Every structure is written in structure tokens, then in C-alpha cells.
Amino acid sequence: MLRIGLLGASGIAPAAIIHPAERRTDVTVMAVASRRPSAAADYASVHNIERFYDDYRALLADPDIDLVYNALPPSEHAEWSIAALEAGKDVLCEKPFAMNAAQSERMLQSAQATGQRLIEAFHDRYHPLNVEIDALIASNRLGDIVSLRADFSVSNPFEPRGIRHVPTLGGGALMDLGCYPVHWVRSLMNAEPLVVSALASINPLGADVSIEAELRFPSGTTALVTASMAAGPQETSTLDIVGTEGTAHVDNLVFPSTGHSISETIDGITRFSTVRGLTTYDHQLEAIVVALxxxxxxxxxxTDSMNNMIVIDAIYAAAGIDRSFI
Structure with a gap:
């Protein structure tokens, strides 16, 4: 039995951890911790969680917890992931992994020193759709990859108290959304890109509302990565692949179980397909159980997590966004 403790009475945990665990017989969510008065107790009552704590370190001291799910704001990912590792817990840390690459390096050093597992929660990577995209590239049906375009945009109107809009908490379109398409193109190319240029629009607090970045891989393949919180009412997560022999378009990479499609065009003929699968979070939890x-x-x-943060840092630098507050 894998016993999980939740750092933070978060809105994402029910979909990401609690409900997938309920669908299994070998995983249980045993405890939740929150620093907000009575929040952990209320959360535990709603979600039928056995234990609750008003202090994060109390949860980390619980000897019955095997894996800590860190869903705190990104500004607290490094501190509390390291604390959990040092307490002898494996960690599943929400994306973005850290505030910058320097923090992520310290997190990886702690994982290595303690011998514990530190996993970033890019849940989409575990869905069969990603296996299908990898197979499409490996088959060479599209020929050599010339260019990629990856976008994840979700309407999120400006709210000065919302963590997704506060840069010191890790807010911004690139951190919250753009980390996904950065990860997609890096994973597809199995290489690390150079950031050629970047452009962002900024909210009154200094966080990026939208961002676009041009990347170039050692093979010469280019990638345009975009993310926006100022989009229309519909969420979009898309990937376009242009090869010397054909093209492909993938729709809804982030939550494919709600409906997705792959269109592949070769020699003027387009073929549409989908991939059977559960929710991305179910596949992620299954992968974690097997790996542990x-x-x-x-x-x-x-190093995948640190390399993703290196690219994010470089995009912010190219866009002229000052993040010296970290």
C-alpha cells in the first residue's frame, strides 16, 4: 500500500491524487496538511482523509507517509520538497518544478543525497497519447522534423490575489501553462534547445499574461512555444509537427481523456485517430506505483526537471522579464 500525504489543501489534489487513489486498492491518501486555520480538518472531512495537520512539518514527521504530494505554490516547491526528501519521503511535486533552475538543482541534489524519489507532476506525459506521439516520431513517417509549434492557453482573468497572477508566488503564463509545451518539444526532440527570442505581455504585478518563444534545437529544428492566460473561454493545448514528408496536429494534449485527436497528413491524405486511455492522473499514479x-x-x-527550468529561465531572460526577486 502506497500511503500519500498532501502538502496543501489544494484545489488540484482531488483530480490529481485523491480520486485516482480511490480507484485503486494499493494506494491511500492518508493525511493532509495546511497552514490555514481549520483548512486541513475541513478538507480531510470532505475527502474522507484519515489524518490532518495544521503544520507541514507535522505531516512530514508522520512515519506512515510514504509519498508526499507537493501542491503548494511554486515559490514553496523547493523548500518543502527538500524538507520532505530529508524526512525520508518520496515526493511528487507539481509543475512548474521550482522558481528557477538554481532551485531545481538544489532539489535534485537533495534527492540524490537522501536516496528518495523526486518526481515532477507532468501528468500528461503518462497518457497513451504521448506514447502514440513518440511512436509517430520514431516511425519517421513524417521524415525529418523541420518545425514544431506548441501552445497551452487557458482564460484566467487578472485577479491580484490569485497565485497564477503573482510573480513572487510563481505565477505567470509561462510558469503555469507554458511549462507544458516547453516539456513537449524537449521530450519530442530528446534534446535541449537554444532560446532564440521571446516576447511577453505583462500584468500590473509584473507576471506574464502571455508569452511566445522561438527555440532552436541542435538538429536545426525550430519550435514556437506559446502560452496565454488572456485567451478566449475555451482551453486549448495543441501541438503541430512539420516534417519533410508530412505533418501532424495533436489536439488536447493536457487532458486527452476529455476528448482529443491526432491528424496526420502525408502525400495529401489526412488520417485521424484517437488513443484509448484513462485520465492522465490515473496513468501518472499507475506509473508512480510501478516505478516505486x-x-x-x-x-x-x-535532470529532465532541471533542464525544463533552464529553458524557462532562458525564455524569461530573452523576454526581458526581471526575476531577480527569487
């Missing part, structure tokens, strides 16, 4: 049991690596841990 068999001591096998996962695609969203180790």
Missing part, C-alpha cells in the same frame, strides 16, 4: 515498486526511472524526474 520496481525501482525503475520515470520520464519526469531527475
Amino acid at each position: 515498486t520496481n525501482h525503475t526511472p520515470l520520464p519526469t524526474e531527475g
Whole structure:
């Protein structure tokens, strides 16, 4: 039985952890911690969680917790992921992994020193749709990859108290949304890109409302990565692949279980397909259980997390956004 403790009485945890755990017999969410008065107790009552704590360190001291799910604001990912690792817990840390690459490096050093697992929660990477996209590239049906375009945009009107709009808490379109398409193109190319240019629009607090960045990989492949919180009412997460022999368009990479499509065009003929699967979070939890049991690596841990933050840092620098507050 994998016993999970939640850092933060977060809105994402029910979909990401609680409900997937309820659908299994080998995982239980045992405890939740929140620093807000009575929040942990109320949350535990609503979600039928056995234990609750008003202090994060009290949860980390619980000897019955195996894995800590860190869904705190990004500004607290490094501190509390490291604390959990040092307390002898494995950690599933929400994206974005940290505030910058320097923090992520310290987190990885702690994981190595403690021998605990530190996994980034890019849940989409575990869905069969991603396996299908990888297979499409590996098959070489599209030929050499010339360019990529990746976008994740969700309407999120400005709210000065919302963490997604406050830069010191890790807010901004690139941190909240753009980290996904950065991860998609890096994973597809299995290489690290150079940031050629970047452009952002900024909210009154200094966080990016939208951002676009041009990347170039060592192969010469270019990638345009975009993210926006100022989009229309419909959420979009898309990937376009242009090869020397054909093109492909993937719709809804982030939540494919709600409906997605792959269109592949070669020699003027377009073929549409979908991939059977559960929610991305169910697949992520399954992968974690298997990896912890068999001591096998996962695609969203180790240097992958730091390399994603290196690209994010470079995009912010290219866009002229000052993040010296970190």
C-alpha cells in the first residue's frame, strides 16, 4: 500500500491524487496538511482523509507517509520538497518544478543525497497519447522534423490575489501553462534547445499574461512555444509537427481523456485517430506505483526537471522579464 500525504489543501489534489487513489486498492491518501486555520480538518472531512495537520512539518514527521504530494505554490516547491526528501519521503511535486533552475538543482541534489524519489507532476506525459506521439516520431513517417509549434492557453482573468497572477508566488503564463509545451518539444526532440527570442505581455504585478518563444534545437529544428492566460473561454493545448514528408496536429494534449485527436497528413491524405486511455492522473499514479515498486526511472524526474527550468529561465531572460526577486 502506497500511503500519500498532501502538502496543501489544494484545489488540484482531488483530480490529481485523491480520486485516482480511490480507484485503486494499493494506494491511500492518508493525511493532509495546511497552514490555514481549520483548512486541513475541513478538507480531510470532505475527502474522507484519515489524518490532518495544521503544520507541514507535522505531516512530514508522520512515519506512515510514504509519498508526499507537493501542491503548494511554486515559490514553496523547493523548500518543502527538500524538507520532505530529508524526512525520508518520496515526493511528487507539481509543475512548474521550482522558481528557477538554481532551485531545481538544489532539489535534485537533495534527492540524490537522501536516496528518495523526486518526481515532477507532468501528468500528461503518462497518457497513451504521448506514447502514440513518440511512436509517430520514431516511425519517421513524417521524415525529418523541420518545425514544431506548441501552445497551452487557458482564460484566467487578472485577479491580484490569485497565485497564477503573482510573480513572487510563481505565477505567470509561462510558469503555469507554458511549462507544458516547453516539456513537449524537449521530450519530442530528446534534446535541449537554444532560446532564440521571446516576447511577453505583462500584468500590473509584473507576471506574464502571455508569452511566445522561438527555440532552436541542435538538429536545426525550430519550435514556437506559446502560452496565454488572456485567451478566449475555451482551453486549448495543441501541438503541430512539420516534417519533410508530412505533418501532424495533436489536439488536447493536457487532458486527452476529455476528448482529443491526432491528424496526420502525408502525400495529401489526412488520417485521424484517437488513443484509448484513462485520465492522465490515473496513468501518472499507475506509473508512480510501478516505478516505486520496481525501482525503475520515470520520464519526469531527475535532470529532465532541471533542464525544463533552464529553458524557462532562458525564455524569461530573452523576454526581458526581471526575476531577480527569487
